Amino acid sequence: MTSRGEDEYDYLFKVVLIGDSGVGKSNLLSRFTKNEFNLESKTTIGVEFATKTIECEDKVIKAQIWDTAGQERYRAITSAYYRGAVAALLVYDITKMNTFTNVEKWLQELKTYADDNIVVMLVGNKTDLANLRAVKVEEAKGFAEKNELAFIETSALDSTNVVEAFEQIIQIYHQMGSEHIRQNDDDDDGDDKITKGKPVEGISSHLRNPVKLTQASTEADKSKEKKKGCC
């Protein structure tokens, strides 16, 4: 993975980070974009934004990531940011069962507010706290398969799988978009590896034909949204 100049990229992807408050969304983001972790990171109010450029199969991809507030009271403003996102990382805390139980609710939110074809990855964070684990890997993996979500476990604290999570979701999307979908459903040989379920149903044509971007919006975005912009 290499970074190039900020403005040189082939594709632009909008990704949202969602999940209960305190599961570690902001730390996953700062680990990915700045390689930083902060035990005392502040609560997210509304949304926060960051970008990172990565290389994937010879293409330069710029990810625009929107980190949202997990507390229920902010749902109204955060859900407005789902639109136009091509991927979502739905994060729970492996040491807190209720954050996993709430994943259902978050999927419902996505169904209501996000584009139909959004690619979702379930992310179990805080694997460094192995002795406090409350959500079994198998349980989460089973849930992901049933709901056709990609799945990975991470630790923002010790960096395990953080870059992988972002890169893999971008890859999944990118492969779908480039019509290079290889259905490697059986490729779930360990926690460290992403286990991709069946491709999400109803991938619309714009996902299959990503357009070379000039400005900060895709052709599809332009046709969907009146105003140009990066969100």
Place this chain on the structure above:
Amino acid sequence: MLERIKGVFSKKKKPVEKKLEEDKIPEPEDDLNTSSTSQTFSNSEKRHYQKLCLLLSEPMIDLKKLRSEAWYGIPMCYPQIRSIVWKLLLGYYSPNQEFQESSISRKREEYIDCSRSYFPNLAYSEDLTETNLISEDMSIYEVDSFKQIIIDVKRTHPGEAFSSKISKSMLTRILFVWAFKHPASGYVQGINDLAATFMYIFLAEEIDRINRESEGRKSVDIDLEHNAYDLKLEDVDLIEEEKIQHIEADTYWCLENFLETLQENYTEHQPGVHKIIARTEQIVMKKDKELMEFLEAADYVPSKFVYRWVNNILSREFNVQQLIMIWDKIIAEEEDITTYLPYVCAALLLKFSDCIKSYAERPEEVILLIQDLPTREWGNEDIKVLMAESYQLQCLYEFNSHLEEK
């Protein structure tokens, strides 16, 4: 700059009319006059400080005069003055000195009783875990509030002093009691930062008192260059338990009173926040139509990005010492916070107008700028200018809007 603007727009904030009699001025004056020739403190600031002392020494404190005097700012070297002024202006302390003591102790007891009913055994040194705090007989509302508060208290740190177990357990109790008493909104993220700001003010006051005592300084000695708001982690351990309880109770009541006019900010859909943002947008539109149109065209109407400014009363955009200077004015405002805050937000946004417009082709930069303002590099003068500019906007548009209505 401040003086000039205030000179031009003196309609609203009239200087205190009462002519000060020299012999009534309390002791600090001598120290002020002999203190080192500091360039950061003008003579007018010294005068304001003296007037504040004088007003506070009256048996029946004139809140109106106190308000207009406090509006000019309170020196950072004397946290005791700020603490009393805020408590008075927030309606926690009674202006009648005769009843003040008894009413304070009644309020403190009321808080401590309520807090004890939830935390009968919680020592200040205890770790705040769910197992320590959550019991089976709690309602779902209580359990959910607790869970959120525990996660957030860990992440609330306006300064080093907040890493101590004592501060954390104080803050946990304050937030929980508040949540319990305000089920209409419940605990909402952001309130933790507001509570922490009050706590910071009162901790600084007590630590300053302790330091003065140990250094043998009189409470009236004052060195305008001293900054009493630079708290260290170990400082908090110096405070005795009874004082800690008082600070906790005082923080609670100030938070309670401060939020009274802001209730709607934290209820479902946060209508209060949206109103303040809408007002901010109106002001920016009047003052700098081009900026507003630029933001609208780029689909970046301020509402998306100044949300945190309003929700947290600017506590995330400035460090705690800068914030204190801003809140001095916000609290001294005659009308409630919701009328003045939009002017501060508008002034802040307007400060970056040129910069924002220069990002025409790079809308991402606009977001990155607004969500992480370069205010860390600001000095005290910059804050004063910002507040002067907010006041200028208020004079321009509030009076005009009154005229329009008529």
